Amino acid sequence: MLRHxxxxxDDLRGVMVHRWFAGTTKSAMERHLEFVLAAYAELPDxxxxxxxxxxxxIPLDKARIEQLEHLRRSTGIGPQALFTGAQDAPAGVNSxxxxxxxxxxxxxxxxxxxxxxxxxxxxxPARLKLTPARRARLVAESRRTKVGWTALLRQVGLSPQELxxxxxxxxxxxxxxxxxxxxxxxxxxxxxxxxxxxxxSETVEYPYQGGRSTGERRTFTAQDRAxxxxxxxxxxxxxTELLRRVKADQPAxxxxxxxxxxxxxxxxxxxxxLIEWTLAAWRSLPDKAL
Numbered sequence: 001m002l003r004h005x006x007x008x009x010d011d012l013r014g015v016m017v018h019r020w021f022a023g024t025t026k027s028a029m030e031r032h033l034e035f036v037l038a039a040y041a042e043l044p045d046x047x048x049x050x051x052x053x054x055x056x057x058i059p060l061d062k063a064r065i066e067q068l069e070h071l072r073r074s075t076g077i078g079p080q081a082l083f084t085g086a087q088d089a090p091a092g093v094n095s096x097x098x099x100x101x102x103x104x105x106x107x108x109x110x111x112x113x114x115x116x117x118x119x120x121x122x123x124x125p126a127r128l129k130l131t132p133a134r135r136a137r138l139v140a141e142s143r144r145t146k147v148g149w150t151a152l153l154r155q156v157g158l159s160p161q162e163l164x165x166x167x168x169x170x171x172x173x174x175x176x177x178x179x180x181x182x183x184x185x186x187x188x189x190x191x192x193x194x195x196x197x198x199x200x201s202e203t204v205e206y207p208y209q210g211g212r213s214t215g216e217r218r219t220f221t222a223q224d225r226a227x228x229x230x231x232x233x234x235x236x237x238x239x240t241e242l243l244r245r246v247k248a249d250q251p252a253x254x255x256x257x258x259x260x261x262x263x264x265x266x267x268x269x270x271x272x273x274l275i276e277w278t279l280a281a282w283r284s285l286p287d288k289a290l
Contacts, residue, residue: 005039012036057108060101067118068102076127076178082120090116127178130171134184139172141188146197150233151226156190163187166287169234175287197223217269225266227279228259236288246281254278 012032019025020036058064072078079095079102093113100106128134142148149165156163163183170176232238239259243250254274262270 005035007035008039009035056111058111058114059108060104060106060114064114065102068098068121071118071121072102074126075121075124076129077121077124082117082124086120089120093117125180125182128181128184129178130174130176132174135172135174138168138187138191141191142172144196145191145194146221146223147191147194148223148226148230150230151222152187152190156186158183158186165230165233169230169287173287216272218272218275220262220267220270220275222266224270224275224279225263228263228282231279231282231285232263234287235282235285237282237285242278242281242285246284249277250281251277 009032012035016025016028016032017036020028079098082098083089083095090113093116097106097109097113098117101109142152149168153163153165153168167176168187171179237245238256240256242259243254243256251273253271254277258274259278261267262275
């Protein structure tokens with residue numbers, strides 16, 4: 001210790017300190033004792049021995065297993081999802097280890113490892129089961145406000161990685177069993193802040209003025225544009241591919257460029273038959289593969 005200590009008194013020797021520990025010296029100079037004690041205080045703790053680490057292990061008794069099972073059930077988060085993004089997990093603590101704890105393959109664990117898993121389960125948002133009632137509520141809010149998934153998410157301000165129109169479509173269609181409770185509450189809160197939609201515009205019959213008549217027209221709304229974008233995002237099918245895939249009752253006068261124009265340069269009015277067929281065609285397609 002004295003070899004690494006700076007400012008050691010010139011008359012202090014290692015053998016003197018050794019005799020203090022051995023008990024063969026009954027007295028010492030006070031300044032020597034103060035220096036040695038201060039030097040030891042500056043040293044880091046020694047690494048734990050294997051015996052000490054074993055002593056820090058706790059049994060996975062019935063109470064601890066029940067606590068883990070309760071956290072898994074109450075949050076809806078299993079060990080695999082629990083460690084998604086867990087960059088701070090201690091070495092050796094992962095989903096496989098927790099599965100081994102739960103199924104009895106491990107009977108003792110380090111106390112700090114157990115505490116980490118319990119704390120992480122407490123801090124990750126719980127998941128809600130997407131019951132038919134919850135799906136119906138989501139769809140009802142969209143219909144009440146006439147605000148689609150894409151338009152709503154613009155207001156929420158989350159990145160597509162956190163929540164996308166496809167995610168909301170899957171919520172509504174029942175293609176996913178549960179959702180994070182914080183995301184669900186965020187979406188419902190955003191819808192609750194929106195007013196009821198205005199009454200649907202009356203359609204009007206425009207007189208034929210030459211060229212190809214497309215019949216009744218109606219106002220093209222922001223909701224129409226949002227619905228088109230949402231369906232394109234949900235299916236992963238472009239307007240050109242849409243017209244290739246869906247041929248049944250495809251109206252004359254409809255083209256990919258016309259649909260692009262509705263989305264990129266919204267018109268004041270659109271032909272009722274064309275817009276309704278386009279939305280129905282996109283809605284008839286399945287979600288894109290993830």
